[in-house]
Amino acid sequence: MNAMTDTPRDWLQPTSVAVDRDASYVSVQATRKTYATRNGDVHAVERADFDIDEGDFVSLVGPSGCGKSTLMSMIGGLETPTSGRITVGGTPIAAPRRDFGYVFQDATLLPWKTVFDNVLFPIRTQKRPVADYLGEAERLLKLTDLWAFRDKRPAELSGGMRQRVAICRGLINDPRLLMMDEPFSALDAITRDDMNLMLAQLWDQVHKTAIFITHSIREAVYLSDRVLVMNARPSRIVADIRVPFARPRRAEMQEDPLFNEICGFVRDTIHEGHGSRQDPTA
């Protein structure tokens, strides 16, 4: 470790797990994902073992190829683990669930539908009574400053607006767990900053359990209650950080020395993993 400091890192938690695993809100137990390729097996996720408490905003941060998206897909039921067990609310995950919300890297909006109808798409698809969700759609669109654009088509919106629509769509069914897979990585840096502020504010209103995938360290620390740092080859979780900042999160938090110390620690942890593997791209 390069950046050693004298202050105790009380925000760094031991990577321990609960005693009664299934009692945790989300429990990822000894989970491994291996893909068979022509050049032998590739371990997309070597071993993941962690629990998530209800109401926590948890980021998985790591370099590309560290398996963080695969890990999220397994929790979301979009991929099956090669071995191990994942439970949400005590129930093992075998397939996508109706009480989950998903946001992907591309906004994946239906181009022929309006903003409003795109937000309601999960409701119609899951055959819920649409009338019961009109108020929630309005509330979410107002919280994300999209209400004035409710009748526009995706093509008429900016990239940041489209991603905001996708977040509203992910939240419309009041999910018990929202999964966001690098939702801002296709946006430019300035829009991305705005989106971080927007998401932090939104979180003060919706209070959801969330798993957020990103390769931006500052984004992860700014938004999360907890940051799990992953490394590639072997793909494992190498640090577990409880972010010691109260909500609501303010933009000024990013100037705080403690914020920068945590970001520095995460960066060092990731690069340490890279360095020991002599990765030329590190």
Next chain:
Amino acid sequence: MRAIEPDSAARRIGLPLAFALGTLLLWEAVVRAFGIREVLLPTPSAIGLRLVETFPLLMQHAWPTVWESVAGFTIASVLGVALAALLSASGLMRQMLYPNVVLFQLIPKIALAPLFIVWLGIGFQSRLTFSVFISFFPVVIAALAGLDNVDKSLLRLCRALTASSWQVFASVRLPHALPYVFSGMKIATTFAIIGVIVGEFITSQAGLGYLILFASSQADTSLILAAIVVLCAFGLLFYGAVAWLERWTQKAFGE
């Protein structure tokens, strides 16, 4: 003198119109100047005159051609989209049928027209069936391309939302495929007319194809060309109707 804007409506519509009019004038002038006989090449004005004279006859023969092509086109469109949906939904069906569809597409289908007469007789059935047969392929190929070409991430979203295959088809694949389907249908309008005309050439007692053949036997070149003018007008209307339907559907689906 000020130039007209290159993109103005006056230029977009006026320029091709002026060119066509100029060609007709040149045609008229050349035929008159060289004294070309009417049986060889009538003047545009002679064709126009013949069109007016024989208008009731032309309309009488236009009717079977029109309804057979419209019916053939409609059946071909429905069948084409249905087959494309089947091929897109079932991997087994696709593996089994798609290469054969492509192979069939390569056959010069006009050569098969006499077979349809052998099988279905000399009534409208053979012409209608041949018209369906010939205009069906562009719809299948285009519709299948549209159904297949859906963004993978949209399909992933559908899976995450636990959508059924029918929901994926109805709410994602089909709306996405509509522009493709319509481009196939626009090609099919022309093919459907060709199918009927070829059928009428082979065996018929009515229809514009029959009239053209009849006029040819009478060396009535003006009537041949008058019938072709009617055919063109019909083809244009037909294409326009499909284009209008496309606009209407896009509005309904709100694209």
